[in-house]
Amino acid sequence: xxxxxxxxxxxxxxxxxxxxxxxxxxxxxxxxxxxxxxxxxxxxxxxxxxxxxxxxxxxxxxxxxxxxxxxxxxxxxxxxxxxxxxxxxxxxxxxxxxxxxxxxxxxxxxxxxxxxxxxxxxxxxxxxxxxxxxxxxxxxxxxxxxxxxxxxxxxxxxxxxxxxxxxxxxxxxxxxxxxxxxxxxxxxxxxxxxxxxxxxxxxxxxxxxxxxxxxxxxxxxxxxxxxxxxxxxxxxxxxxxxxxxxxxxxxxxxxxxxxxxxxxxxxxxxxxxxxxxxxxxxxxxxxxxxxxxxxxxxxxxxxxxxxxxxxxxxxxxxxxxxxxxxxxxxxxxxxxxxxxxxxxxxxxxxxxxxxxxxxxxxxxxxxxxxxxxxxxxxxxxxxxxxxxxxxxxxxxxxxxxx
Amino acid sequence: xxxxxxxxxxxxxxxxxxxxxxxxxxxxxxxxxxxxxxxxxxxxxxxxxxxxxxxxxxxxxxxxxxxxxxxxxxxxxxxxxxxxxxxxxxxxxxxxxxxxxxxxxxxxxxxxxxxxxxxxxxxxxxxxxxxxxxxxxxxxxxxxxxxxxxxxxxxxxxxxxxxxxxxxxxxxxxxxxxxxxxxxxxxxxxxxxxxxxxxxxxxxxxxxxxxxxxxxxxxxxxxxxxxxxxxxxxxxxxxxxxxxxxxxxxxxxxxxxxxxxxxxxxxxxxxxxxxxxxxxxxxxxxxxxxxxxxxxxxxxxxxxxxxxxxxxxxxxxxx
Numbered sequence: 001x002x003x004x005x006x007x008x009x010x011x012x013x014x015x016x017x018x019x020x021x022x023x024x025x026x027x028x029x030x031x032x033x034x035x036x037x038x039x040x041x042x043x044x045x046x047x048x049x050x051x052x053x054x055x056x057x058x059x060x061x062x063x064x065x066x067x068x069x070x071x072x073x074x075x076x077x078x079x080x081x082x083x084x085x086x087x088x089x090x091x092x093x094x095x096x097x098x099x100x101x102x103x104x105x106x107x108x109x110x111x112x113x114x115x116x117x118x119x120x121x122x123x124x125x126x127x128x129x130x131x132x133x134x135x136x137x138x139x140x141x142x143x144x145x146x147x148x149x150x151x152x153x154x155x156x157x158x159x160x161x162x163x164x165x166x167x168x169x170x171x172x173x174x175x176x177x178x179x180x181x182x183x184x185x186x187x188x189x190x191x192x193x194x195x196x197x198x199x200x201x202x203x204x205x206x207x208x209x210x211x212x213x214x215x216x217x218x219x220x221x222x223x224x225x226x227x228x229x230x231x232x233x234x235x236x237x238x239x240x241x242x243x244x245x246x247x248x249x250x251x252x253x254x255x256x257x258x259x260x261x262x263x264x265x266x267x268x269x270x271x272x273x274x275x276x277x278x279x280x281x282x283x284x285x286x287x288x289x290x291x292x293x294x295x296x297x298x299x300x301x302x303x304x305x306x307x308x309x310x311x312x313x314x315x316x317x318x319x320x321x322x323x324x325x326x327x328x329x330x331x332x333x334x335x336x337x338x339x340x341x342x343x344x345x346x347x348x349x350x351x352x353x354x355x356x357x358x359x360x361x362x363x364x365x366x367x368x369x370x371x372x373x374x375x376x377x378x379x380x381x382x383x384x385x386x387x388x389x390x391x392x393x394x395x396x397x398x399x400x401x402x
Numbered sequence: 403x404x405x406x407x408x409x410x411x412x413x414x415x416x417x418x419x420x421x422x423x424x425x426x427x428x429x430x431x432x433x434x435x436x437x438x439x440x441x442x443x444x445x446x447x448x449x450x451x452x453x454x455x456x457x458x459x460x461x462x463x464x465x466x467x468x469x470x471x472x473x474x475x476x477x478x479x480x481x482x483x484x485x486x487x488x489x490x491x492x493x494x495x496x497x498x499x500x501x502x503x504x505x506x507x508x509x510x511x512x513x514x515x516x517x518x519x520x521x522x523x524x525x526x527x528x529x530x531x532x533x534x535x536x537x538x539x540x541x542x543x544x545x546x547x548x549x550x551x552x553x554x555x556x557x558x559x560x561x562x563x564x565x566x567x568x569x570x571x572x573x574x575x576x577x578x579x580x581x582x583x584x585x586x587x588x589x590x591x592x593x594x595x596x597x598x599x600x601x602x603x604x605x606x607x608x609x610x611x612x613x614x615x616x617x618x619x620x621x622x623x624x625x626x627x628x629x630x631x632x633x634x635x636x637x638x639x640x641x642x643x644x645x646x647x648x649x650x651x652x653x654x655x656x657x658x659x660x661x662x663x664x665x666x667x668x669x670x671x672x673x674x675x676x677x678x679x680x681x682x683x684x685x686x687x688x689x690x691x692x693x694x695x696x697x698x699x700x701x702x703x704x705x706x707x708x709x710x711x712x713x714x715x716x717x718x719x720x721x
Contacts, residue, residue, distance in 0.1 A: 139516045147698040351532035357525025361518045
């Protein structure tokens with residue numbers, strides 16, 4: 001009897017299943033990507049850094065939209081606030097630069113300090129927007145956030161003395177590690193000089209993304225995370241069980257915004273210039289698209305959706321267009337060549353994202369990889385069922401009970 | 403220019419613009435009144451209305467529609483015929499488009515909460531904007547002058563800096579009858595009654611034998627037709643159109659609808675004129691660059707402080 005039951009428990013350790021293998025491979029590729037990129041000449045590293053930043057941004061939005069169930073159409077505003085806050089502290093064109101270096105607050109000009117301040121400022125902005133709006137019904141809240149998302153870039157444009165208006169702020173303080181300032185070659189690490197290019201940015205972005213995933217999963221399983229889920233599923237019932245809806249939602253807004261603060265700071269440093277048109281409505285909607293496509297409320301789903309949309313947006317749309325043009329030229333028929341040379345996926349990206357949203361809402365509103373909400377609410381039943389199923393399968397594999 | 407006359411001038415501009423905003427706001431308010439959904443794509447339907455009218459006017463060409471060379475030259479009589487045709491075409495086009503959008507993007511989401519239709523509408527809005535981008539390109543297109551700009555104040559012999567031109571008159575002459583016709587339709591006809599019944603209680607209306615799907619489609623049709631008319635009027639009034647104007651006009655109009663009390667026809671008119679005047683005053687006294695901030699600030703304040711709007715009491719009759 002004990003022999004027949006033995007394979008039921010540790011199946012995974014005997015035959016590494018496909019999921020673990022794929023996951024390990026994925027992690028390995030992500031960790032070594034800059035060198036793979038160099039070795040194979042893919043030249044996509046510069047696309048991957050903003051891509052990962054956008055995915056981190058989507059994770060932050062996922063707190064608001066996925067966990068707390070509040071539709072936020074102006075998320076780019078917090079992103080802008082984060083980026084501009086960091087630029088304010090570190091940029092030589094910032095008005096603060098005139099007073100900061102000689103003041104006792106000179107340490108604020110340090111990039112990492114500025115980034116933390118940007119996180120705080122963005123989180124505070126989230127709480128400030130959230131406070132008066134949280135009693136509003138879902139669609140009205142969405143419009144308030146949309147209005148806020150429209151106001152912030154315009155304020156940035158109009159307040160020219162402080163923000164440099166449409167010209168944007170540049171340069172912006174760079175992050176550094178040991179003696180290596182990012183993006184400035186050559187880089188000195190422990191006395192040796194290297195040419196690293198943008199590789200340090202890749203790893204910092206990766207680290208921040210990984211940290212965000214870790215924090216968000218911890219948050220999701222915390223008391224606060226469970227309160228978010230409760231509020232989202234049934235606000236009145238949650239209130240009856242002692243969850244305070246106002247503070248719970250406020251935390252969602254503030255924490256969601258603070259993630260975009262960190263992302264904005266790195267983004268500004270990476271591009272070395274920020275201007276208001278980077279933070280417009282379409283940015284908010286594309287980030288929202290990433291959350292909804294992947295699966296609202298599921299960190300891995302959001303990552304997947306973000307990868308899909310961003311790799312399309314930053315890598316494949318351009319290359320596919322190029323391939324189609326080449327194909328058209330290769331056919332040798334002038335009519336086909338001209339027809340195909342008009343094909344431009346980048347120009348149709350809004351259409352494709354829009355279609356994405358419409359189709360998703362119609363066919364799979366929970367997203368491609370939805371959160372496993374049901375299982376969690378019926379935790380005991382499901383695991384029991386699963387255990388039984390696994391037991392049955394193991395028994396069948398061993399040739400049935402003797 | 404004296405201060406008072408400047409104020410009067412801003413009011414004239416504001417009212418003409420406000421009438422335009424009203425036409426679009428009615429589309430938001432009708433749809434919201436009947437299915438409680440923010441039809442986010444409505445502004446972009448309006449934009450495509452302007453484009454379709456422009457395309458038609460370009461197709462029939464210069465021999466049929468004479469542009470006004472000097473601002474004070476009266477147009478030839480057949481111009482009016484073509485403009486009426488262009489307006490009918492834009493109205494039919496937008497009505498059909500709006501009905502199709504409802505059928506394919508919103509209908510199946512009707513029972514699924516508020517978020518799904520809103521997100522779907524955002525998607526449709528993006529798609530329509532991209533269609534507009536392909537249709538007329540990324541830069542603003544010139545909408546030829548077909549309506550002269552004769553200053554009526556001077557014509558009747560009053561010497562003033564305030565100008566009330568034939569263009570302002572044109573906007574009012576087109577929009578007011580449309581709004582009155584719509585009100586009469588909703589208040590007096592059987593279909594209008596069906597719309598009001600559906601808005602009040604969809605299930606009860608269905609039990610009374612009202613075809614809900616057709617009534618909702620009719621609502622979208624009416625809203626779309628008004629947006630199409632607004633598209634042509636805005637083209638003739640502003641003499642420019644671009645693929646992003648749907649977004650800004652749409653938000654202004656939505657603000658107007660919410661301000662007046664969403665779901666309420668009179669509220670949409672009141673809100674439309676209010677927002678038009680507010681925008682003109684902000685243009686004149688603050689800075690045009692700050693106008694969007696003023697408008698969105700108003701939207702947010704209204705949504706936060708009085709989400710029911712000015713006329714939007716619970717007991718108010720919904721369109």
